[in-house]
Amino acid sequence: MPVPPPTGPLVTRTTLTTDLRALGVLPGETLLLHSSLSALGWVCGGAVSVVQGLLDALGPNGTLTVPTHTGGNSDPAQWRRPPVPQEWWAGIRASMPAYDPAITPGDGMGTIAETVRRWPGALRSAHPQTSFAALGPRAATITDGHATDCSLGEHSPPARLEEQNARVLLLGTDFSTCTAFHLAEYRMASPRTEMGRAVLTPVGRRWETVTEVDVSADGFDELGADFERDGAVVRGRVGGADALLFPVADAVAYAQGWLARHRA
Template identity: 65%
Template sequence: MPTPPVTGPLCTRGSLAEDLRELGVRPGETLLVHSSLKSLGWVCGGPVAVVQAFLDTLGETGTLVVPAHSGDNSDPAHWRRPPVPEEWWKEIRAAMPAYDPLTTPSRGVGVIPEAVRTWPGALRSAHPQTSFAAIGPGAARITRGHALDCLLGERSPLARLEDADARVLLLGAGYDSCTSFHLAEYRVPGPRAEASFAATTPEGRRWMTIRDTSITSERFDELGADFERDKPEEVVRGTVGAAACRLFPVREAVAYAERWLPIHRPREE
């Protein structure tokens, strides 16, 4: 098979920073980024250049935040892509490495968050499944205090981002990736669910099962489209490289979701 030609445009650290400024990313702000590297085009320097462009744009007083989730640290009984034999479950639960913010890789959130997670000076929150990583002067405040029994609620970085008047950037990603909407799920009536993972405790490694608000991104794409339609003044649209982007405040997105979810996606407690 012949090698397919590369797909542009050509993006560099400098061109990406220029595009981010043109979009409206401001020096000194706190920015939560959901991203797709391939959506940008051909990036000279890959995810490292993208992170550098964000840091150039945010400046020394700005804080870059990304999801650094590790959903594979979970109960194998629920694995579907792919499933594993039931006779393996007990051994997997016993052998799963405990979450370590320094060494546990992120999974399912793209390569840009992994570059942020491993960046010199980056900090990462403590939840074994739904951590966030951050670079900048606000990183400690955003990442500290992430409770083991609170995946994405009031004791997670999402609430700290709301308090900090942070904005969300969907960089080539859809509203179904918008973790901020999950914070609204904690503020409307809904069911609870169990989550299991290997955690590090003062007593050492422990396999834990906690109960927390049941979260799902079901219909988040519709929620986002309605938010953009009803609150066009809150959503900045544009492109970075070839990536379609949405830039909006965490606080306004969560408030809208709190009103939208009980009407359009009611759930039994």
């Protein structure tokens, strides 16, 4: 059976930059990107062209940030998609590779984010489960000081991005991916949970358990729809993808009020 030709649109580095500028991306600004390569259409050069187009739109003074989370580095007792047999748990805890910012790949963050992580000059934060990578002159400011017991709170890149007046770019993804909303959870009386993970220490690998805010994206699509209705969200098209652009600070402030009203 013949394979049908791609339906397009044809997306290139140049068309991406043009579309991003038309959306409102500004040279010199800082972006937090959540993205889907497949949503863009047929991209000549794949994720590399996307990153090049983003860097072209931002210019040499702009900074691009992406999530490079490693959710698989977690306690197997909490795994649900899928669960693993209980008799495996001890073996997994004993053998899970420790998080290493230099080599541990992101888990489920997409090809574009993984390309940024591996880009020459990219810096990556230290949290063993919710790291971020950044490219540009503000990369160190964003990634340094990510406390290993503060996944998405005051001592994490989302808080630094808020301070830098960064904006979120959802490129072919929806509000359920918006990590900025999680910063609002840290500023509320949110429940806490124990989190297990493998970490590197000066004396080698070990398994540790810490207490973290129990973040959840439940309801983020509804939250995002209300935020877009009431807030300063720019919606447009980049390639074949829907794209949304909005300030981190506005998203966090709106989420705090919304979550207080909608979560018990």
